[in-house]
Amino acid sequence: MTQKTPETNRYWVLSSRPSGDAFDRALDLEEGPIPSPDDGELRVRNLYLSMDAGTRMWMTPRMDSYQPPTPVGAKVEGMVIGVVEKSRHAGYRAGDLVRAYGQWADYSIARPLASYVAVVDRDESDLRDYLGLLGPNGWTAYLGALEYGACRAGDTFVVSAAAGATGSAAGQIAKIAGCRVIGIAGSKEKCDWVTGKLGFDEALNYKETDVADALRDLCPDGVDVYFDNVAGPILDAVLSNMALFGRVALSGLITSYGAEEPVPGPYKFDMILMRRLTITGFFSPDFYRREPEINPRMRAWRDEGRLLYRFDEVEGVENTVAAYSKLFNGGNTGKVVVRVGDL
Numbered sequence: 001m002t003q004k005t006p007e008t009n010r011y012w013v014l015s016s017r018p019s020g021d022a023f024d025r026a027l028d029l030e031e032g033p034i035p036s037p038d039d040g041e042l043r044v045r046n047l048y049l050s051m052d053a054g055t056r057m058w059m060t061p062r063m064d065s066y067q068p069p070t071p072v073g074a075k076v077e078g079m080v081i082g083v084v085e086k087s088r089h090a091g092y093r094a095g096d097l098v099r100a101y102g103q104w105a106d107y108s109i110a111r112p113l114a115s116y117v118a119v120v121d122r123d124e125s126d127l128r129d130y131l132g133l134l135g136p137n138g139w140t141a142y143l144g145a146l147e148y149g150a151c152r153a154g155d156t157f158v159v160s161a162a163a164g165a166t167g168s169a170a171g172q173i174a175k176i177a178g179c180r181v182i183g184i185a186g187s188k189e190k191c192d193w194v195t196g197k198l199g200f201d202e203a204l205n206y207k208e209t210d211v212a213d214a215l216r217d218l219c220p221d222g223v224d225v226y227f228d229n230v231a232g233p234i235l236d237a238v239l240s241n242m243a244l245f246g247r248v249a250l251s252g253l254i255t256s257y258g259a260e261e262p263v264p265g266p267y268k269f270d271m272i273l274m275r276r277l278t279i280t281g282f283f284s285p286d287f288y289r290r291e292p293e294i295n296p297r298m299r300a301w302r303d304e305g306r307l308l309y310r311f312d313e314v315e316g317v318e319n320t321v322a323a324y325s326k327l328f329n330g331g332n333t334g335k336v337v338v339r340v341g342d343l
Contacts, residue, residue, distance in 0.1 A: 011105035012076040021328040044082035044108040050131040051336035056257035075103040132335045136284035141169035148249035148280045153178030155224035163190035165335035186330045211237035239268035248279040310334030
């Protein structure tokens with residue numbers, strides 16, 4: 001770990017491919033000059049870093065993901081909120097507040113011509129929401145529940161990683177749509193939070209409960225919509241309990257992101273035919289352009305108190321890897337962000 005000195009930038013480097021979830025052995029914190037943007041680029045002073053499980057795939061050598069792998073020796077990248085300090089792109093000015101793909105660092109180089117960069121409003125009540133309800137996690141929850149899952153009033157809606165950044169929002173959106181909502185999470189505290197605070201109807205602790213048996217008892221007519229963030233054994237448990245013509249919105253595969261060998265399953269694949277299921281996989285970059293359509297509804301539900309959100313905030317870029325690890329060891333409730341600076 002390094003202590004930042006004046007006029008320097010601390011940044012995380014992928015020094016080797018992680019084995020499993022041993023990120024502390026594969027990522028190194030380094031220090032260098034504050035970067036200068038080239039033509040078409042921006043220098044962004046980071047305020048918050050978004051911790052997202054899907055970026056685990058970028059740390060592998062696989063070429064069939066939605067994002068090319070991060071080269072060994074390169075800076076680790078992810079979504080950030082920050083202030084443009086220097087712009088060499090005509091569409092952005094110094095002082096703009098942006099959400100962008102940047103680096104796990106004090107300062108990012110953002111590249112509007114090559115990746116996502118968007119100006120956001122400084123007057124938002126909580127800037128972290130641009131990484132949560134009003135950002136990719138919120139959009140994934142919204143479209144996964146209402147479009148890819150096509151949930152409707154009276155449906156039974158099940159969501160895994162129910163206390164996480166996406167699952168917690170998806171379950172509440174399904175409740176707004178009139179569904180009966182069952183969350184699957186990894187501790188009694190998380191289950192109590194989603195039922196007591198977020199209004200889910202039921203919650204299952206998969207570490208202490210046979211999920212397939214419990215769903216069979218809770219859902220005698222089957223599960224109409226399953227919002228999946230994890231895959232693996234929990235996907236099999238839910239597939240065994242799907243209703244005829246049920247829908248599976250597949251948002252994440254967290255149980256296999258770090259796998260170094262092919263992952264078998266799902267073992268209940270036959271249920272797709274037997275129950276005539278529809279399974280749709282989707283990634284948030286597919287619908288960034290729909291922010292103007294989605295965020296007014298998300299903001300209204302939030303302001304009405306119908307859509308609650310929780311942040312698990314960690315202070316300091318030097319603690320980024322510890323924050324990231326929470327996504328894989330079950331240490332978080334809500335959206336994990338790293339606070340790097342102040343507006």
